Amino acid sequence: MLTLHHAWRSSASRRVRLCLEEKGLAYESRTVDMANLEHHSPEYLKINPNGVVPALIHDGRPLYESGTICEYLDEVFPEPPLRPADAYGRATMRNWIRHADERIGNLIIFNWAHHLAKTASRWSDEELAERLKKIPSKERQEAWIRAARKPYTDEERAAARAKLVEMLGRMEKALSETAWLAGANYSLADIALVPFVKRIEEEIAPDAATAEKHPRVTKWWKSIQARPAFARARIGPFLEETG
Numbered sequence: 001m002l003t004l005h006h007a008w009r010s011s012a013s014r015r016v017r018l019c020l021e022e023k024g025l026a027y028e029s030r031t032v033d034m035a036n037l038e039h040h041s042p043e044y045l046k047i048n049p050n051g052v053v054p055a056l057i058h059d060g061r062p063l064y065e066s067g068t069i070c071e072y073l074d075e076v077f078p079e080p081p082l083r084p085a086d087a088y089g090r091a092t093m094r095n096w097i098r099h100a101d102e103r104i105g106n107l108i109i110f111n112w113a114h115h116l117a118k119t120a121s122r123w124s125d126e127e128l129a130e131r132l133k134k135i136p137s138k139e140r141q142e143a144w145i146r147a148a149r150k151p152y153t154d155e156e157r158a159a160a161r162a163k164l165v166e167m168l169g170r171m172e173k174a175l176s177e178t179a180w181l182a183g184a185n186y187s188l189a190d191i192a193l194v195p196f197v198k199r200i201e202e203e204i205a206p207d208a209a210t211a212e213k214h215p216r217v218t219k220w221w222k223s224i225q226a227r228p229a230f231a232r233a234r235i236g237p238f239l240e241e242t243g
């Protein structure tokens, strides 16, 4: 039995949903109300001590970190395989996953501006201080302070955008050498990058996600969106999703 604690708009949650759907696995969906900070509640912290989504419970045992969850799913449910058969391919795949993990903060700058920052800006100083106490990491406390009181500047947004666009360049290069990011087959490396390309294309830098600038990435993106699992994973337009 699989239970996924997630949010529809969360990029890390989207990664795990796509993996589950590619595997054809049924799971119970539990959405986490991030605007009400349900992910900082004592009950949720027992599942994910980092206080972020997603978390997956498999047969009563909790797992967190989207990259770790996806690798776990591929080990436990090996068909269809989503990791390269060779060690070099798997190493390449893990570097893509690490790259995605390292850059996720740049997405948050754009994603939170829409809903979480609006909610947080309405909190009083006392409410903010109370909420910060429940956040387990300094880094995320800082993110909530930024959301509530210090919106990201144009320079910060431009720097984050540049880092995200750079990812497309790195993907373009890889895709000139192999059909998919980690070799000849679709893998967890491709899945890790999907939530990024989705947000870059729809809002963050649509001018960079074009066939003229990144032809191979554009082709890659089209073929991923055509996969039946993509529709089932509900990686829809950010602003049309709630939760």
Ligand SMILES: N[C@@H](CCC(=O)N[C@@H](CS)C(=O)NCC(=O)O)C(=O)O
Pocket (backbone or CB within 6 Å): 009, 010, 011, 012, 013, 034, 039, 051, 052, 053, 054, 064, 065, 066, 067, 101, 104, 140, 143
């Ligand atoms: N490295 C983590 C990142 C998870 C993460 O950043 N989740 C975001 C949503 S995409 C979150 O829960 N943010 C809420 C918060 O920081 O309070 C993973 O891959 O699972």
